[in-house]
Amino acid sequence: MDALAQFISRAILQGTPLLYGATGEIITEKSGNLNLGIPGIMYIGAISGVIGGFFYQNESQSVSPLLAVIIPLLCCLFGSLLTSLLYCFLTVTLKANQNVTGLAITTFGVGFGNFFGGSLIKILKSDVPYLSLVKIAKAYKTTVFPFSDDMGSFGKMIFSHGFMVYLAIIIAVVAGIFLKRTRPGLHLRSVGENPATADAAGINVTLYKYLATSIGGMIAGLGGLFYIMDYSNGIWSNNGFGDRGWLAIAIVIFSIWKPSMSILSSYLFGALYILFNYINVPMTYIPLIQMLPYAVTIIVLIATSVRKKRENQPPHALGVTYFREER
Amino acid sequence: MKNKKIKTHEPLFHISKRTDISRSKAIIIRVISLLAALVVCGIVTKIFTGDDPISIFKTIYLGAFGTGRTLVTIHEIAILLCVSLAVTPAFKMRFWNTGAEGQVLISCLSTAMCMFYLGGKVSDGVLILLMAVFAIAAGIIWAVIPAFFKAHWGTNETLFTLMMNYVAIQLIEFFLKIADKSGSNVVGPDLLTHGWFPKLFGTNYLLNIFIVAVITVLLYIYLNYSKHGYEISVVGESENTAKYIGINVKKVIIRTMALSGAICGVAGLLLVGGASHSIDSNLADGRGFTAIMVSWLAKFNPSTMILTSLLIVFLERGADEVSSKFGLNADFADILTGIILFFIIGCEFFINYKININHRKTNIKEEK
DSSP: OHHHHHHHHHHHHHHHHHHHHHHHHHHHHHTTOOOTTHHHHHHHHHHHHHHHHHHHHHHOSSOOHHHHHHHHHHHHHHHHHHHHHHHHIIIIISOOOHHHHHHHHHHHHHHHHHHHHHHHHHHHTOOOSSOBOHHHHHHHHSOSOGGGGGGHHHHHHHHSSOHHHHHHHHHHHHHHHHHHHSHHHHHHHHHHHOHHHHHHTTOOHHHHHHHHHHHHHHHHHHHHHHIIIIITTTBOOTTTTTTHHHHHHHHHHHTTTOHHHHHHHHHHHHHHHHGGGTSOOOGGGHHHHHHHHHHHHHHHHHHHHHHOOGGGSOOTTTTOOOOTTOO | OOOOOOTTOOOSEEEEEOOOOOHHHHHHHHHHHHHHHHHHHHHHHHHHHOOOHHHHHHHHHHHHHSTTTHHHHHHHHHHHHHHHHHHHHHHHTTOOOOOHHHHHHHHHHHHHHHHHHHBTTBOHHHHHHHHHHHHHHHHHHHHHHHHHHHHHHOOOHHHHHHHHHHHHHHHHHHHHHHHOTTOOSOBOTTTOOSOOOOOBTTBTTHHHHHHHHHHHHHHHHHHHHSHHHHHHHHHHHOHHHHHHTTOOHHHHHHHHHHHHHHHHHHHHHHHIIIIIOOBOTTTTTTHHHHHHHHHHHTTTOHHHHHHHHHHHHHHHHHHHHHHHHTTOOTTHHHHHHHHHHHHHHHHHHHHHEEEEEOTTSTTOOOOO
16 A cells, blocks of 8 residues: 555656646647747756755855745746747747747757756856755755644655645646636637637737746746756756656647646656556566557547547647738 | 837837848848857857857867768768758648657667668668668658648647657667667667668768768759649648649648658668667657758758758757867757757748838837
8 A cells, every 4th residue: 555655646746847847838838839848948947946046055054945945946937937938039029930949949948957957066166066956955845734744655645745746736726727717818718729810809919928938938947946856856967857848748738738637647647657666567568658658648639639529629829820911 | 019009009110021032131131140149159158168269169160070070970961961851841831740750760760670680681782671661661650640640630740740759769668678688778789780781982971971962852853843842832831722723632741741751761771770780769869850940941942951951960069079178068069059040040030021110200220
C-alpha cells in the first residue's frame, strides 16, 4: 500500500510541471496562438528563477523563507513574460509565422537555460563549486498543510507537497472558470475561433492575444521553476527538464483544450512518465512504456478530428496570423 | 493593429500588404537585419567572454572553416539542407510538418536495422540498396500517416507530426536496448560494420554531399517547372481555388507528404550509412526543427536554402568554437542562432507589409 501511495505522490510531483505548462498553453491557444515556444519558455522561467535565487542565496547571510520563495518566483515570471512578449511582438505585431517563431523561441530558450545553468558560476566568477540552491528549495518544499503528517500514507501522498503543487491546481481551476463562465473568457475564445468576427464585434484582438499569450507564458514558466526548486531540490542539471515542454503541449490536446481536464491528464501523464520504476518489466520494454503518452495523444487527436464534435475541436483560428485587411 | 488613439481618432499609421517589393529591396532589408543581428550577437558574446569583437568573429570563422574543419562543415550543411529540402514541398502547401525530426530518425532506425541484421549476410552493394529502400519507405510511412488523417478528417498536422517525433525516439531507444545488451545508449560502428558508403575519390562524406546536391537540383525543378509543383502552390495559396479548378486536394496532400518523407528518408540514410555508422536517439540533433526555419527563411526556394543552411551551420560551429575557447557551455550557439532568427523573422514584416503614415501631423517620421 505504501508503494502505491508513494507512486501516486511521485506522479503528482511529476505531473505538476506538465500541468503548469498545459494550463499556460491552453490559455495561449485559446487566443489562436499556437505557441510552440512553450518548452523554451519553461526553460527560461526555470533559469530566471535560479539566477534570482542564486543571487539572493549568495548575497544574504540568512535566508528568510518568504523572500526565498518570492524572489525566484518574481524573476521566473519576469523572464517568461519577456520571452512571451517577444513571441507576441513577432507573431501578432509583426505577423510572423507562429510555428517558425515558436520553434526559434524554443531553440533560444533551451539554449539560454542550459548556457546559464552551465556557465553562470564561471561568468560571475563565484567560488561555489556547482549551481545548487538547497536553502531556497527547502523553502519551496515546505509543506503547506501541517496536519499532513497525522494523516497516514494517503494523507501524505496528497497533502505533503510544497505550495506550488496546489497553486498549479488552483490556476488550472481558475483558468477553467475564466474561460467558460466569464465575459472576458468568452471574448478570448471568440478571438481564437474567429478573430475577424471578434474584431467586428469590437473586441481588441491584439490586446487579447498579447494578454493571453503573456499570462499563459508566465504560467508555463512556473512549471520550469517548480521542476528546479521542488522536484530537483534546487539543483540545476543541463537538459534535466528534458522534453516535458512538448509533453505539456501533448496534454493540451489530450485534455481537448479544457483546463479542468488538464489537471487529471497531467497527473496521468506524470504517472506514465515514471511508471517503469514501479512495475516489473524487463529493461528492454521501458521505451515502449515511455512512448505511451505520445501514442495516446495521437489517438485522442485522431478521435476528436474524426468525431467532429464541435466542442472538442482545437480553436478554429489556431496557428493563423490575423491581419485585419486580409479577407 | 497598433491603433494609437489621438484626439481625432485617426490612427497614427496603418499597415497594408505589399506584393510589389523589388527583389533587390527585399535582399537589402534582409542583409540589414542580419547585420543588426550580428552586432547584437557580438555584444552578447563580448559580455560573456570579454574578448574584442573582431577576434570573436575570427574565432567563429575558424570554428567553421579552420584547418580540417571545412569538409565536416560542408557535410553538416548538406545534411541540414537535405532535411530542409524535405520539409519544403509540404510547407509550400501550408502543411506544417513539424515531424521531420521523427521522419529522419525513423529512417535512421531502419537503415541501422538493415546494417545490424543483414550486415555480412548479403553483399555490401545489395545491403546499401536495401538500406536505401527501407530508409525511404520508413520516412514515407512516418509522413503519410499524419497526411492521411489531415487529408480525410482535417486532423491538426502540426500537433500530430510533433507527437510522431517522440514515438520515433522511443522506438530507437527500444532498438538500442535490443541491439546492445550492455545498456549503453548508442549502437556504434563496432556493431554496424557493414553497409558503409564507399569513399568518393578517397574522401569521406563526398558521396553524401553529391547526393544532396542532386536532390537540390531535382527538387528545384519539381517545385518550379512541374505540374505537381504547380498543384502544390495552388493548394498552399487557397484550398478552395484548388478544389474549384479540379485539383484532388487529398491526393496532393498525401503525395506531397510522401515526397517530404522520402527525402527525410534519404537524410536518415546519409546520416547513418554515409556518416556516423552509429545510431542513437539524438542523431537527428534537432535538425528537423532547424530545417523548418531554414526552409522558411529561404522562402521555400531550394537554391536560397543553400545560403540559409550555410548561415545556420556556420554559426553553430562557430559558436561552438567560441564556447570551447572560453570554457563556456556549448549551448551558447543556440542563443546566437536564436537572436539571428528573431531578427530575420522580424524583418519579414517589412518585406511583406508597408507602413503607411497618415499625413496629418508633419513631425511624425516613419519608424522601422
